[in-house]
Amino acid sequence: xxxxxVVALSGGIGGVKLALGFQGICAPGALTVVVNTGDxxxxxxxxxxxxxxTTLYTLAGLANPQLGWGRxxxxxxxxxxxxxxxxxxxxxxxxxxxxVHVERTRRLAKGEPLSEIIGDFARRLGLAARxxxxxxxxxxxxxxxxxxxxxxxxxxxxxxxxxxxATIRFEGAPDARATPAALQxxxxxxxxxxxxxxxxxxxxxxxxxxxxxxxxxxxxxxxxVIAVSPLIGGEAVKGPTAKIMRELKLEVSPLTVARHYAGIxxxxxxxxxxxxxxxxxxxxVHVAPTLMRTRADKERLAREVLDFAxxxxxxxxxxxxxxxxxxx
Amino acid sequence: xxxxxVVALSGGIGGVKLALGFQGICAPGALTVVVNTGDxxxxxxxxxxxxxxTTLYTLAGLANPQLGWGRxxxxxxxxxxxxxxxxxxxxxxxxxxxxVHVERTRRLAKGEPLSEIIGDFARRLGLAARxxxxxxxxxxxxxxxxxxxxxxxxxxxxxxxxxxxATIRFEGAPDARATPAALQxxxxxxxxxxxxxxxxxxxxxxxxxxxxxxxxxxxxxxxxVIAVSPLIGGEAVKGPTAKIMRELKLEVSPLTVARHYAGIxxxxxxxxxxxxxxxxxxxxVHVAPTLMRTRADKERLAREVLDFAxxxxxxxxxxxxxxxxxxx
Numbered sequence: 001x002x003x004x005x006v007v008a009l010s011g012g013i014g015g016v017k018l019a020l021g022f023q024g025i026c027a028p029g030a031l032t033v034v035v036n037t038g039d040x041x042x043x044x045x046x047x048x049x050x051x052x053x054t055t056l057y058t059l060a061g062l063a064n065p066q067l068g069w070g071r072x073x074x075x076x077x078x079x080x081x082x083x084x085x086x087x088x089x090x091x092x093x094x095x096x097x098x099x100v101h102v103e104r105t106r107r108l109a110k111g112e113p114l115s116e117i118i119g120d121f122a123r124r125l126g127l128a129a130r131x132x133x134x135x136x137x138x139x140x141x142x143x144x145x146x147x148x149x150x151x152x153x154x155x156x157x158x159x160x161x162x163x164x165x166a167t168i169r170f171e172g173a174p175d176a177r178a179t180p181a182a183l184q185x186x187x188x189x190x191x192x193x194x195x196x197x198x199x200x201x202x203x204x205x206x207x208x209x210x211x212x213x214x215x216x217x218x219x220x221x222x223x224x225v226i227a228v229s230p231l232i233g234g235e236a237v238k239g240p241t242a243k244i245m246r247e248l249k250l251e252v253s254p255l256t257v258a259r260h261y262a263g264i265x266x267x268x269x270x271x272x273x274x275x276x277x278x279x280x281x282x283x284x285v286h287v288a289p290t291l292m293r294t295r296a297d298k299e300r301l302a303r304e305v306l307d308f309a310x311x312x313x314x315x316x317x318x319x320x321x322x323x324x325x326x327x328x
Numbered sequence: 329x330x331x332x333x334v335v336a337l338s339g340g341i342g343g344v345k346l347a348l349g350f351q352g353i354c355a356p357g358a359l360t361v362v363v364n365t366g367d368x369x370x371x372x373x374x375x376x377x378x379x380x381x382t383t384l385y386t387l388a389g390l391a392n393p394q395l396g397w398g399r400x401x402x403x404x405x406x407x408x409x410x411x412x413x414x415x416x417x418x419x420x421x422x423x424x425x426x427x428v429h430v431e432r433t434r435r436l437a438k439g440e441p442l443s444e445i446i447g448d449f450a451r452r453l454g455l456a457a458r459x460x461x462x463x464x465x466x467x468x469x470x471x472x473x474x475x476x477x478x479x480x481x482x483x484x485x486x487x488x489x490x491x492x493x494a495t496i497r498f499e500g501a502p503d504a505r506a507t508p509a510a511l512q513x514x515x516x517x518x519x520x521x522x523x524x525x526x527x528x529x530x531x532x533x534x535x536x537x538x539x540x541x542x543x544x545x546x547x548x549x550x551x552x553v554i555a556v557s558p559l560i561g562g563e564a565v566k567g568p569t570a571k572i573m574r575e576l577k578l579e580v581s582p583l584t585v586a587r588h589y590a591g592i593x594x595x596x597x598x599x600x601x602x603x604x605x606x607x608x609x610x611x612x613v614h615v616a617p618t619l620m621r622t623r624a625d626k627e628r629l630a631r632e633v634l635d636f637a638x639x640x641x642x643x644x645x646x647x648x649x650x651x652x653x654x655x656x
Binding site for chain 2: 109
């Protein structure tokens with residue numbers, strides 16, 4: 001297809017939509033999706049990687065279209081029996097979904113790196129894309145809230161994002177190494193773009209950027225780093241991005257997000273609804289419809305991002321170690 | 329119901345039928361079922377206790393009537409997905425069944441004794457009986473066969489009992505302690521009988537008897553110890569008992585089983601088909617129909633065992649430390 005290769009950084013459902021678009025337009029093996037694992041946790045003795053699994057299921061065409069997480073045609077017999085036995089039931093694990101958790105836990109316990117396990121799952125599920133966790137080392141997103149310190153899933157699922165967020169931190173990130181196979185994808189000669197998908201910047205992308213190896217690799221890459229706005233007209237399509245920005249006393253605007261990525265991105269994709277803001281960004285901007293409902297929407301946006309990257313690439317390769325600013 | 333209390337020693341499906349009969353005729357809390365855990369193993373990172381679970385499911389009315397193991401109305405979505413991911417599939421784990429394995433594994437990892445976990449499961453499943461593992465310490469049944477050394481489930485499930493058995497041993501048994509709560513059931517003033525259910529003597533009952541604390545507790549109990557023959561007319565109702573006896577060069581006869589329990593039992597229940605053997609046993613014998621198809625069959629046999637125990641009890645309480653022989 002001649003698009004070159006793409007590295008997409010993503011969290012869960014929001015970002016994965018664009019990753020699915022890239023999978024649709026990239027040659028097999030040309031797309032590497034690097035997924036947030038700050039949401040990972042151990043639950044019921046099982047190693048759970050929610051964003052990784054949402055990515056695998058979505059790219060394999062196996063995702064639950066109603067829930068935004070978990071498997072299609074899911075059944076819940078395990079959960080019903082677990083409740084009967086007095087087990088914890090606030091985090092729903094479907095019968096099909098359990099297979100990845102049990103098998104991942106078993107293989108991790110044997111000492112296999114998470115990236116090998118996930119890479120193998122991706123192959124077995126027939127994915128054209130490579131899916132890799134941001135790190136094989138544990139990084140845990142911790143949310144300081146009005147209701148106290150909460151681990152990510154307790155905040156996100158059990159408390160339904162209701163407690164006001166004061167600060168967010170990423171335990172383990174300073175010492176975590178970026179996944180070697182993912183860093184290698186950044187070294188490819190045909191690398192056309194590094195894309196920060198429209199995931200929650202504070203909960204889903206920041207865990208990746210909190211890993212020193214990722215931040216420096218993005219800053220030193222020869223390919224354009226492009227972020228796609230997760231906000232449309234001052235609201236997130238899904239999830240608590242806008243709510244968290246208000247709680248963090250941030251202006252709920254794509255401008256805030258673009259500034260958040262300053263020093264890393266070389267281009268920013270704004271939604272049409274926010275076109276008027278374009279002149280206020282200090283990186284090159286592309287305006288596009290960013291709402292992705294259909295598969296065609298996703299692939300069209302992916303193509304626009306690649307065309308934008310190509311234009312930036314032609315215009316000015318960002319120097320190694322450069323700030324990525326001052327190009328607009 | 330005035331039957332007094334009963335302690336039943338049992339393996340899986342064969343013995344549990346009689347335990348179900350006892351549960352039907354005993355007052356709530358009067359029946360304690362002590363279950364073989366030599367079959368236990370770790371599989372897919374989960375702690376699996378096949379005989380304990382068969383006991384729980386059967387006594388709760390939740391057992392799969394077709395399979396002889398596992399849950400009623402079971403679904404297999406986990407297993408299908410696990411196979412897709414390349415996981416091991418020779419040991420079938422149903423979606424409902426998984427709940428006990430995941431929750432048991434989680435609680436064991438927290439340091440809870442197996443007996444507390446199983447006792448809690450039994451209460452939550454609404455059982456009138458108490459169900460306890462023979463030990464909280466690991467005991468593992470190992471089968472030396474013509475095809476090499478096999479752990480129990482590899483022999484029983486994966487190899488379908490096909491390799492000829494040379495010897496059977498119980499790793500960990502010499503150092504294992506009998507479950508304290510189960511030993512307490514033997515101390516009850518109203519204890520009417522200790523019953524060795526018609527389970528496989530070599531695979532299901534011997535692991536219990538291989539624990540020094542059980543052997544001595546049975547030998548010193550004031551209540552009659554009665555074994556019910558697992559053989560009818562030279563064949564086992566279900567399972568590999570007769571096959572294993574042939575492979576171990578033993579005569580396939582209830583006489584062999586009764587002799588196997590010598591020093592422990594004070595009475596033996598023979599099937600009607602084997603009534604002619606009664607005079608050749610050197611313990612008191614009761615002849616009864618031992619085939620248990622219906623619930624009524626099970627409760628009738630349970631009543632006959634208790635009546636037999638009562639008669640023995642009235643005739644001669646076995647002295648503490650006595651051999652249990654010489655009473656017929």
